[in-house]
Amino acid sequence: MIDVVGFRYCRLGTANLEETVKFATEMIGLEVVGRENGFVYMRGDDRDHNICYFDGDPMDHTLGLELAGFDELAGAESALSAAGLDVYRGTEEEAAARRCMGYINFKDPSGNSIDLTVRPFAAGRRYFPGRDAGIDEFSHIGLCVTDPREAEKFWSEVFNFRTSDWIGWSALMTFDEVHHRFALFPSDRPGIQHINFQVTETDDVMRSNYFLRDHQVRIQAGPGRHSLSGARFLYFYGPDEMIYEYSCGVRMVDDSWRARQFPVNDASFCAWGSKPDLSVLEGPDAGE
């Protein structure tokens, strides 16, 4: 069992780096914390960074998770190899570009690129927002998986992820007390389906709803309230069709929590009645 202890970063290729950085700063409210060798590091909390953008294929996504130390990294390398996966150990230069002291990379059974990092950098200065969106932290992602049942089995047997709830066959999974760090989305490709930032309160969600609409940002869903996690949410599109989410009030779960099964319908997605695009939960063949 590989124990993940932290949720760290996304590395995202983008077709237009400057346009994406401008959107992330002025619309999402992130802070540029560094530019090095074509990488732009941005954040919405006090970690070194939450997103690293680079000029490249917009489908090129990597998620960075944190392990406790170098012994755990070596253990993970063995465990992943034993599970039949190819593991790449990053060089010191590559670790420096990920702003950590060491890492390995592998692809999960869906083909998602995952970095397991050791001692990712903390920041000496507090987050200074690009706009007052009320962001508190980078909190979870939607993860595209080619088979949600296989993905749930992999992340719960090889890693310390556990399922908090299901909607259809898609598990919402976590390794700590936050209701979910992964929301699995059935897809015909790997990648990050959405990126969540927690904001302080419902007022922040609603302020951004009006702010983003005023700035012609396409809203994907919401404002609404997730029936599973209880979080108030708003989803919107950024460059490269990446979906970003603000939410607040996500449920905390402990060891006594028992996962619940929800059907795929509007009420499972939003307790308030907003209309989601449920095809994203029905897989790549939905609507055909």
Ligand SMILES: [Fe+2]
């Ligand atoms: Fe989400």
